[in-house]
Amino acid sequence: MNILFKALNDRTRREILEMLKEGDLTAGDIADKFNISKPSISHHLDLLRQANLVTSSKQGQFIYYSINTTVIDEILTWLLQFNNHSKTK
Amino acid sequence: MNILFKALNDRTRREILEMLKEGDLTAGDIADKFNISKPSISHHLDLLRQANLVTSSKQGQFIYYSINTTVIDEILTWLLQFNNHSKTK
DNA sequence: TGTATATTTAGACAAATGTCTAAATACTTT
DNA sequence: AAAGTATTTAGACATTTGTCTAAATATACA
Numbered sequence: 001m002n003i004l005f006k007a008l009n010d011r012t013r014r015e016i017l018e019m020l021k022e023g024d025l026t027a028g029d030i031a032d033k034f035n036i037s038k039p040s041i042s043h044h045l046d047l048l049r050q051a052n053l054v055t056s057s058k059q060g061q062f063i064y065y066s067i068n069t070t071v072i073d074e075i076l077t078w079l080l081q082f083n084n085h086s087k088t089k
Numbered sequence: 090m091n092i093l094f095k096a097l098n099d100r101t102r103r104e105i106l107e108m109l110k111e112g113d114l115t116a117g118d119i120a121d122k123f124n125i126s127k128p129s130i131s132h133h134l135d136l137l138r139q140a141n142l143v144t145s146s147k148q149g150q151f152i153y154y155s156i157n158t159t160v161i162d163e164i165l166t167w168l169l170q171f172n173n174h175s176k177t178k
Numbered sequence: 179t180g181t182a183t184a185t186t187t188a189g190a191c192a193a194a195t196g197t198c199t200a201a202a203t204a205c206t207t208t
Numbered sequence: 209a210a211a212g213t214a215t216t217t218a219g220a221c222a223t224t225t226g227t228c229t230a231a232a233t234a235t236a237c238a
Contacts (some may be wrong), residue, residue, distance in 0.1 A: 002100060009098035010196080011091060014167075027215055036091055040197055042216055061214050062203040069171045075166055078103075082110055082158045083165075099226080116185055129227055131186055132182050150235040180238090187232065196223070202217065208210085 004075055007051035012036065013044050020054060020067035027063050093164055096140035101125065102133050109143060109156035116152050 007013055014031055029057040031041040045065060052071045056063050093141040094104055134154060137143040141160045145152050147175055 001103075005094065005098045005103075006195095009094045012196090014090075014094075017171065028213090031215090036196090036214070037198060039199080039217080046216085058204090058215095063215065067171065070185075072168055072171050076165065076172075078169075079161055079165055080160050082106065082156065095225095101226090117183090120185090126228060127185070127228090128187080132226075135186085137215080147185095147234090152185065181236100182238100183234100183236075185232100185234080188230085190228085192227085193225080193234085195222100197222085198220085200220105202215100204213100204215080206211100206213075208212095 001074065001078065002011075003051045004053070004071065007047050007053055007076075012045065013048055016041075016044060016048065016065075017053060017067055020065060024045075024064045024066045027065065030065065090163065090167065092140045093142070093160065096142055097164075098135075099133065102132075102137055105130075105137065106142060106156055107131060109154060113153045113155045116154065119154065123167050124178075 015034075019025060019030060019033065027042060027045060028038070030045070031038045039051070045054065048065075049056060052068055054065050055068050056065050058064075060087060061083060101123060104123075107115060108119060108122065116128050116131060116134060117127070119134070120127045134143065134145070138145060139156075141157055143154050145154050147153075164177060
């Protein structure tokens, strides 16, 4: 839970997730979209992976990143505890 | 959005929200539940208020804090963009 | 008016965070 | 084998963050 909120607490990382929502991308593809150095993006990807929000798979010299939405349900569940009153109608 | 994730990116602040879910509390009541100084809790409450996750109202010498769940919907909406595929069944 | 209680503000400090450049690793191609 | 491409690792550095103590503010009570 901690590491999840930590991973989401950065605009760049949230944007990366939004990009990956549309489809898998290589680390280089992702880095190209930002005005940030590749090592920094690599670090962001590492944090997202630690939080299990993304997975990576090496294909040749490229590393493809994919979003993992199952973990997002954890946060959704945590957040839903706060609207459990009249939300069910 | 930024300030919202920032506010939630701390275990103490998340626990404060869980406490307030059960009902309003004074700053002192909240501080008593943690092994953290009152000024630190005051600072956490300030961040939660900046994010509009809580509201406060002074009653005599006490300040009562209440949770504001409307803002949480913002995060829920943002998160739901990631499960919009087969989730609708 | 003076003292006690509730809370915040101010300022300091160590730890965590986001960024960078330089170097290392791994794969591909010639 | 050497050179080029893709990505990460290592290390440095400034900023942000969570915490603390001491002091300030505001209300209540005697």
